[in-house]
Amino acid sequence: MSSDGIDIITDLGEAKLNAAAGSGLAVEITEIALGDGNGANYDPSAQQTALKRELARRPFDKRHMVGTNAWRVTVAFSPDTPAFWVREMGFLDAEGDLIAIWAGQNIAARQTGAVEYALQHVLNFSRVREGLVIVEAPDDLLFDLALNTAHATAQFQLQQLRQADQIRALRLGS
Template identity: 65%
Template sequence: MPSTLLTDVAEAKITAASGSGTQVAITHIALGDGNGANYGPSFSQTALQRELARQAIETRHIVGGNAWRVKAEFGPETPAFFVREMGFFDADGDLIAIWAGNDVQARQTGAITYLVDHVLSFSRVAEGVLIVNAPDDVLFDLAVTTGTAIANLQLETLRQADAIRAAHGSY
């Protein structure tokens, strides 16, 4: 079964950041073809076997005390290849987590938008060491929807005021 492993580099960086006020910011997702074959990932990996595309994480939100969901899109212009591995990289470019497995069902990129919607679990890190900080997509969507509704109400009020002035003149 494909699995997502938190790498040794990630464990060391997160442990070092604990209590220091620094952070490990996971910023990018990379896709690779595993050199054309499935494989079991290892904790000691520092790179994908063959990275072929990388995108910034577009959205992320908390799904638990030590897990968050990340989303990214790889557009139709992405080169065509069969995805057998996925890497999650921090702002320093270090591999933090890797998804791969001997039984991965490879899916092809290119010509269509390839969507990544993945839950990252940080269960390898000691309890209380990790603070998952990600925006709440639902709350953000609500804020955008509310802001749009208020703007539309204000525009309608102005439109009606202009119509009343045009029909009756200024007072």
């Protein structure tokens, strides 16, 4: 979604995170909900317990950890999802409670329905103690493979550059 939206943890989400902090448990985020914001863009509020108008919900398809307490989630809504302009997203735990919400005044709404509505979003809980939030979804193994391949290729190229520098230094020295 557009970077102009903002993610916030709801008051209920914060309460659940605080309760989990001393218990050894974690808050498991399992689903995403989409809504049309009741037909208008808006700034989300921590007091919200639901989207303004939820119109679709489903579990995440994949996840990939991108940092401490940050996950890139992927989900695809099928073409038979009702057609509406997405202006808000909610991230829900296993009990269906709204833990975090994304919305904003300046977002560019995208329409669902008729074609697969695919989205990727980074859920960032960096201000939450490590281990208190878990995103439940299958790991995105293809994304992991792409990152590992890119990293290995970069390391190989770096080694080649170092070797080229050593060869140049040897030639200049002789």
